[in-house]
Amino acid sequence: MLLAHVSDPHVTSPERRAYRIVDTARGLARTIDTLLARRPRPDAVILTGDLACDGRPEEYAQIARExxxxxxxxxxxxxxHDERGAFRAHLVPRFCPTEDPTFLQFAVELDDLVLIGLDTLVEGSEGGALCARRLAWLEAALAKARDRSVVLALHHPPFATGIPFMDAIALAAPDRLETLVRAHGRVERVLCGHVHRSIQTLWAGTLASIAPATAHQVGLVLDPTAPSSFTFEPPGFQLHLRLPDGRWVTHLVPVGDWPGPYRFAEYAAG
Ligand SMILES: [Fe+2]
Incomplete structure (x- = not known):
């Protein structure tokens, strides 16, 4: 199993730029090109939120085309950054097989593993949360996936990253989620977005991983007195590879143009 983890494309309509200077539509298009060029191709792709920049219907139409x-x-x-109504109109059910009339969350089988996508959106808020209804749905989904390997995807990370202005808008009150993940015992990856950087930590007894964005990255600002910022560091995505022995390894794939590959055999001598 080769699972591509793409995040935060923030797609705008063609005449606009995110934050006035970021061509986010091009960022997603180049990421799709990179995914298509990979050999072997990923078996599946999960996008962990902020698909649109402003939640406009035309943004979702562009995303669906890509x-x-x-x-x-x-x-x-x-x-x-997403808007549930426009998201649902353009992406459900093909890219989000939700059965909930409100929330955009799902559990699907990929070979012998269960991929669970959670909706942590709180309308009008940059931070995320899981209400009692969403947690109850997750508890039932995890119970149904008992004894199965699970990959859990949610936009807002349930852990601190050390970037103060992002930690202030992470997932609120993640304790109940942590209890559910620990109780299941076979959640093998927790995949997040939101922070626009590649970040990993051990959380709830498993590896939690944030994918970089396909467009602008968040500055690696660890100084709590420094202003929030974004950069044009290389965009990318993560590839989670499940080896034959069942172990997952996570690779970072930058998206861009640079020299190489150079064959070691040709360049080893002299
Ligand atoms: Fe984002």
């Missing part, structure tokens, strides 16, 4: 270029199963959950 995602339709991918031949493998593609799944998406919302982030704080």
């Amino acid at each position: 995602l339709e270029r991918l031949p493998m199963p593609v799944f998406a959950i919302p982030g704080n």
